[in-house]
Amino acid sequence: MSEIFVLSETRGRVGLLTLNRPKALNALNDQLMDQLGAGLLAFDANDDIGCIVITGSEKAFAAGADIGAMKDWSYMDVYKTEYITRNWETIRRIRKPVIAAVAGYALGGGCELAMMCDFILAADTAKFGQPEIKIGVIPGSGGTQRLPRAVGKSKAMEMVLTGRMMDAVEAERAGLVSRIVAADRLLEDAIETATVIAGMSLPAVMMAKESVNRAYESSLSEGVLFERRLFHSCFAMADQKEGMAAFVEKRKPTFKHM
Numbered sequence: 001m002s003e004i005f006v007l008s009e010t011r012g013r014v015g016l017l018t019l020n021r022p023k024a025l026n027a028l029n030d031q032l033m034d035q036l037g038a039g040l041l042a043f044d045a046n047d048d049i050g051c052i053v054i055t056g057s058e059k060a061f062a063a064g065a066d067i068g069a070m071k072d073w074s075y076m077d078v079y080k081t082e083y084i085t086r087n088w089e090t091i092r093r094i095r096k097p098v099i100a101a102v103a104g105y106a107l108g109g110g111c112e113l114a115m116m117c118d119f120i121l122a123a124d125t126a127k128f129g130q131p132e133i134k135i136g137v138i139p140g141s142g143g144t145q146r147l148p149r150a151v152g153k154s155k156a157m158e159m160v161l162t163g164r165m166m167d168a169v170e171a172e173r174a175g176l177v178s179r180i181v182a183a184d185r186l187l188e189d190a191i192e193t194a195t196v197i198a199g200m201s202l203p204a205v206m207m208a209k210e211s212v213n214r215a216y217e218s219s220l221s222e223g224v225l226f227e228r229r230l231f232h233s234c235f236a237m238a239d240q241k242e243g244m245a246a247f248v249e250k251r252k253p254t255f256k257h258m
């Protein structure tokens with residue numbers, strides 16, 4: 001039986017996935033990425049889950065793709081089988097919100113994984129970086145694309161070219177993370193935030209996620225049009241009727257997630 005590298009549990013309507021390869025600072029090997037993908041897909045398909053949190057350990061969210069596993073690969077191994085990339089794309093198919101709760105190192109593929117999540121909550125101990133250049137390669141899972149979009153070209157370029165890390169304060173200032181919390185509060189805070197999201201109307205949450213993501217992949221006018229179409233479709237939802245009626249009647253809404 002293969003080792004369990006990702007722990008999966010639920011906290012109310014929140015699905016929690018914990019990367020669990022402590023001896024290698026959660027280096028992301030193929031088995032771990034398969035297990036993470038399976039955990040994400042299971043929560044996405046589970047009607048009782050409204051938001052997902054991915055976290056690591058106190059010392060590392062993930063220190064990158066597994067260098068030991070990659071070191072002897074040839075170009076043909078990588079090109080023909082897409083061996084290292086095939087299971088990194090699963091997270092992009094997840095329609096419910098995914099929060100990265102990052103303490104310690106988020107480096108290389110670990111930083112890329114955090115950036116693939118919908119937003120990042122950082123412990124004050126978090127350190128982000130794309131150090132691939134130091135081992136003779138470049139980021140391979142979106143780092144050169146998502147980092148400039150998050151922090152701007154100049155800072156992204158410096159980080160990718162030098163491999164230097166940024167601490168939580170710099171990451172927050174640059175817009176990479178939504179918020180910094182004390183390390184001993186990170187998981188609690190992430191679950192609290194996820195619980196707030198999971199208490200909203202699920203279809204509205206899914207539409208909001210889809211629409212914000214569209215901002216990255218289209219012109220402003222196309223994005224605004226996309227948002228407007230989704231906004232219009234909210235008026236076909238029972239949760240819109242309930243949410244607005246509850247506001248007018250000065251009570252809490254009871255969403256049916258439909």
Ligand code: CO8
Pocket residue numbers: 023024025027028063064065066067068084085088105107108109110131132135138139140141
């Ligand atoms: N891969 C494999 N093992 C690792 C990795 C890694 N990325 N990072 C740490 N480890 C292992 C170490 O080898 C060590 O194992 P052992 O105890 O058996 O020797 C253990 O974790 C602890 O690490 P250290 O002793 O080095 O701990 P330190 O506290 O001294 O240092 C650092 C921590 C600074 C994080 C250091 O471990 C480090 O620099 N790690 C490598 C960081 C790095 O270069 N990451 C980028 C990897 S390449 C990449 O991610 C490409 C992504 C492309 C995605 C492709 C798929 C689509």
